[in-house]
Each structure stands twice: as structure tokens, then as C-alpha cells.
Amino acid sequence: MGSRRPxxxxxxxxxxxxxxxxxxxxxxxxxxxxxxSGNRYEYRCAVCGGSLGGKEDNDPSEFRAILQRT
Ligand SMILES: [Zn+2]
Known part of the structure; x- marks a missing residue:
């Protein structure tokens, strides 16, 4: 029991x-x-910091959250 991460x-x-x-x-x-239309991410190596590729999702919730903050 205890501290399981989501x-x-x-x-x-x-x-x-x-x-x-x-x-x-x-x-x-x-x-x-x-x-x-969504967020664009880049994956980077945790050791050397080199770019290892990107990814896009189709989740607009982050964009809406930013609009609401301003
Ligand atoms: Zn590396």
C-alpha cells in the first residue's frame, strides 16, 4: 500500500x-x-540530451487550458 504512482x-x-x-x-x-489540434512533443535522451524523435497527440485540452489562463 502507499505511494503508487498513477x-x-x-x-x-x-x-x-x-x-x-x-x-x-x-x-x-x-x-x-x-x-x-493537439500538442507536439520531442523525446530527448536523458543521458546526452540528443533528440530521439517527436510525437503529436490530438488532445486540445492543453491549448484550452492556456487560453483560460491568459
Ligand atoms: Zn544519448
Missing amino acids: SYQEFEVSELYCPNCRASRPVRRHLLLVLP
Whole structure:
């Protein structure tokens, strides 16, 4: 019991092959752009910081949240 993390990240990529490290590395997801149609992310190697590819989702909730903040 206790501190289980929520499992909302289970569909996310956690490791990718990094050509700089020549090994599979944990990745960090950076939010690049927030668009009305969804968000654009970039995955970067957690060790060397190299870009390992990008991803877009189709979730406009982040964009709406920003509009409401301003
Ligand atoms: Zn790397």
C-alpha cells in the first residue's frame, strides 16, 4: 500500500535507442508546441540530451487550458 504512482504514463515511451550513446536510454519528453489540434512533443535522451524523435497527440485540452489562463 502507499505511494503508487498513477499509471497515466504507461502508454508513453520510456526508452529509445540513442545513436549518440549507442545504447537504449531513458527518454525525457519535452513539450515543443501547443496547438489547437493537439500538442507536439520531442523525446530527448536523458543521458546526452540528443533528440530521439517527436510525437503529436490530438488532445486540445492543453491549448484550452492556456487560453483560460491568459
Ligand atoms: Zn544519448
